[in-house]
Amino acid sequence: MVASIVRQLTKGLSxxxxxxxGFAPYYVDHTGGIWPQAAGGIPFNACEFQSKGDALTDLFEDMAAEGAIV
Structure with missing residues (x-):
């Protein structure tokens, strides 16, 4: 839910x-995708998920992580 709020607040920014x-380093890595992380910048268990800001790439990665036939 927090990630959705952040996405809505930052959508459409120049x-x-x-x-x-202060989003420049974050934007370079994830573009518009939301990547939850702790206040110190440490991501949650990054082995579990990924976000690259491209809907098709994110969907493909999620399906691959779940073992779906792609």
């Missing part, structure tokens, strides 16, 4: 606004 808000 590159300058993202950089001013």
């Amino acid at each position: 590159a300058e606004e993202l950089e001013a808000a």
Whole structure:
């Protein structure tokens, strides 16, 4: 739920606004995808999931992680 709120609040921001808000390093890694992490920047168990900001890539990765036939 928190990730959804963050996504809604940052959706449509310009590159300058993202950089001013401190999202530049995050955006380089994950674009618009949400990547939950602790306040210290340590991601939750990253072996479990991934987010690259592209819906098809994220869906493909999720299906592969679940062992779905792709």
